[in-house]
Amino acid sequence: MKPTRVTNSIRALRFAHDEMTQAELADRIGVTRQTVIAIEQSRYSPSLEMAFKIARVFGVRLDDVFQYPEETAP
Numbered sequence: 001m002k003p004t005r006v007t008n009s010i011r012a013l014r015f016a017h018d019e020m021t022q023a024e025l026a027d028r029i030g031v032t033r034q035t036v037i038a039i040e041q042s043r044y045s046p047s048l049e050m051a052f053k054i055a056r057v058f059g060v061r062l063d064d065v066f067q068y069p070e071e072t073a074p
Contacts, residue, residue: 007067010040013058029053 014020022036038044055062
């Protein structure tokens with residue numbers, strides 16, 4: 001069974017907000033650019049606190065940034 005992954009819309013949100021760079025987002029949430037890259041590529045799931053910070057930067061709800069697929073019955 002394939003593990004379920006949290007996905008996100010960070011890249012699209014950055015482009016929708018004056019093409020914010022990964023470095024700019026990193027500065028605003030207090031992490032490195034490499035951390036933002038890992039989150040965007042779904043290689044790293046941020047803490048709940050960091051997830052809220054990201055949502056607040058874009059002025060959207062948490063579930064507008066991060067998506068967790070519905071689990072299907074086996």
